[in-house]
Amino acid sequence: MTITRWLCILMLILAGSSGAYANTPILLYHHFQPITSHMSKSMRRWSISPDKFKSQLDWVSSHGFHTITMEELVGHLKHHLPLPLKPIVLSFDDGWKEHYTIVYPLLKKYHYVGTFFIITDSVGHSAYMNWGQIHQLAADGMDIEAHTVTHPHLSALKHAEAQKEIVESKRVLEERLHKPVTVLAYPFGSYNEDTIAITKAAGFEAAATVGLNDGYIYRADDSYTLVRYALEGGDSLEYLAYAKGFDK
16 A cells, blocks of 8 residues: 555544544455465455454554445434544444454453444355354444445446345345345445446435545445545554554
């Protein structure tokens, strides 16, 4: 990840929030495991060691940030509900089993909340959480949201296929969790105008993508393209904080 990209993240982190605006960073994580030379290049890129993740949570804590969920961020944008000072969202994609065995205990230790975007057809498979584990996350105050049925590039699908992926993921999660599911994460950050139209019609209040946005401000009318920043294995919050003097 480039220095420029991280500086954009840190600009978001330093900003506050008010009204229908929220200068709130949304961080995105995937895998949590020790990094080894036997891993594929892709797995090394998207994996963060548990110790490194813990150090990042320490950084968040020591710099006075307060974790919020995607649901809370959207409640602020759409319904003007208040946010704490220096809010930050920690989001976790796909529903991997290590989100339950590694991430969940650490979030509880720090009294943090996180948002978990679930691929519904993957639930219960060997590398993924099962419904019992997802229920426990939800019961403990974690935010469970949708990440489609099978994790496709939505912008590459025909309308009916994309509609099924989006609508069905919401239906399954709401039936299983007995709670509204209000946010969709586009797999691979892939979306187009039709994707957004389907997402709105399905009853989602917001959707998240991946990349850089202009101005680093999330507005209520941009709530279907909320930008998240993916944490890669080689990234260092500590280094960038030191380089910009944020550790003082």
